[in-house]
Amino acid sequence: MSERTDLLNKPDFSELVRVGARIGCLSFGGPAGQIALMHRELVDERRWVSEDQFLHALNFCHLLPGPEAQQLATWIGWKVHGNRGGLAMGLLFVLPGAAVILALSMLYAAAAGLGWFSALFLGIKAAVLAIVVQALLRIAGRALGTPTKKIIALAAFIGLALFAVPFPAVVLGAGALGMVLAARRPDMLGVKSSAPAETSGPRPWGATMRAIAVGAMIWVLPLALVLTTLGADHVLWKIGVFFSQLAVVTFGGAYAVLAYMAQQAVDGFGWLRPGEMADGLGLAETTPGPLIMVTQFVGYLAAFRAPEPFGPYLAGLLGAILTTWVTFVPCFMWIFAFSPWLDRLENAPRLKGGLAAITAAVVGVIANLTLWFALHVLFARLTPTSLGAITLDLPDLASLDWRVLVIALGSAVMIFRLRLGIITTLGVCALAGLVLAGI
Template sequence: MKQNASYSLNDLVLYFARLGTLGFGGPPALVSAMHRDLVMERQWISEDDYREGMALAQLAPGPLAAQLAIYLGYVHYGIWGATLVGVAFILPSFVLVVALGWAYLQFGGLPWMQAIFYGIGAAVIGIIAIGSYKLTTKTVGKDQLGWALFAVSAIATAVTESELLWLVLLSGAIYWLVKTPPQLIRPGVGNSIAFLLPPLQNFPTDSVLWKLAIFFAKAGTFVFGSGLAIVPFLYGGVVKEYGWLNEQQFLDAVAVAMITPGPVVITVAFIGYLVAGFPGACVAALATFLPCYLLTVLPAPYFKRWGKHPGVKAFVDGITIAAVGAIAGAVVVLARRQLVDIPAILIALATVGLLYRFKKLPELSIIGGAAMIGLLMRYIP
């Protein structure tokens, strides 16, 4: 699997460890950062490989950013690369979230965190907007059909506030039919994932840890879309069905996920910690990400084998365009929730302006400045 690799596995693992430590903004920002860093700047990953990874991440259930990272690790270094990249990407945010879970229980509530989230959340909207703009111009280019599919996906995501799997598949099918009218349709390729779903209902359910494992494995196996798509599923189980957390605790858990770097889905570790301490955090995180890992590396050889076929490539391109449209729509959804007043809007606009004007400006410096603004606005009259 190492042919044509212009980088070492250690280089890639270090990159994803850094992204997992410093990458704010959830799936839209993280997948944009991977494209910018690995495809455009370093040129470690080809555009085709990136698109195949995006398509697989959209087709399979589980967190989008983590699946894309795992696939990119697989491209040149196989299962070993996928495994190390996945761990490197997830572990930093896991450690941070567990530490915050401990502080939450020790000191009660997160008023200071909510203040930080106010500033960071507004800046993140600007970061995501710039990342989405760059990813869109690179992916869609001057393709009129691509722009039409992009617009439909973006509008649908903004209106429904969710990523629609059927629309992603339809986009791939339309692009395929228009760009490369099929001569032969191979049955079974699109269904290669379904048989991999584990029979979760067979596990015993006589302890809290087992209940956590079963519930979060279902979340990782059956929830499609970005990390944000898992939030309604978690709410229904954690608050309504099991009563593990109350409403405020759950909202705080989501806030923790949004203000910490790495994948948004890492909120499961915070929830697991509140329910059953450190073992609960480990079980929740492992149960959520293991299906995501398996549903990426098992179909990956088929994507690598068939991804260069013109018909498959057109289908993948259509899915990728819809995925980028969904990211653009997610910017609108997040902005409606986060930019609730004039100061927040100004922080977001200032972030967009700074990143557009200064291409090399570190995003971490903007995040730090926005956090300080949030704290000052809360504690200084």
């Protein structure tokens, strides 16, 4: 049997580009909607890969940091046309949304001082609260299947919300714990042992090392250019380093890292004002492509507000491009480096255990994000309070914005009772913000 006969229908490259562009422009609805779209287009209708291959690759992509839907698209392109196909499918999945959110970021920066624009985002921020709660409940329902996973999720929430444990430490610690438990008590994480994969031929070390070497060089190239021309104190260098670090620990999707990113962008670097992270998430929810594209919004505003020696719009453009570069180049590198190992990785119980524990911790991370958003969107003033090792941001109850509370409750009804889509809910809430802002 030929090694390529597992492909049911191999498209030519021009068809791959056409279909990839179509998926990239229609990939709304977060990873669940995006994965469902690819399954319909590429498995059911075009039969580029089989059902088993699709699910096998999806599990593999969950092992990797970064947006799993974009990496799945990259893998399918790699499967049918090698590295060229992977680049085409991965880029076409990202570029439409990147172009739209760049335009929206430019509009946001230009119109931020206008009253009607602030009123519009009053409603969007309120709707984001309900959207994040929905994401929390969905992920918790899938991820917390054992008591141990629930304990990990609770520990992650307490560590972040009360003790300000750094997000990377939570993710890496959960992964390490999961690998230990998988080796000794896999039942505690619901990890089933699997038979060793039947693989033949030499192990693909050469292809993996080449992909990592080339990918790492491409990844750091713009950072080296920024460092040598602008120095380590420039905002572009700080943007590049911060989002490069984030790209390595982005397990569990965009929601998992938003609170950490927002806290660093607001309190650590001063790039954003409180509440603007919710604005960015609202923009990202309305665009095609990965939700992690919200990072581009942050990179644009950070450079726009500290533009020297460039003008604000040029600096913002450079910040957005750099952020997108260091966020997504690693995604391609992971796929090209580890796809040849797919069968072996799928049957590695310790990796499965690490992923299961990380996924459980992500529930606690998103719970912390929900709390962080609620406090910053509903209340105008928060007071940092230290109680020994515990650090809390306590709200000033007198600063509650009743308009945001009303819209947030309405958005919850639309999402949980009426089951309206995210874009419809955001649109209705934005109009409600315009109406209530005048009261």
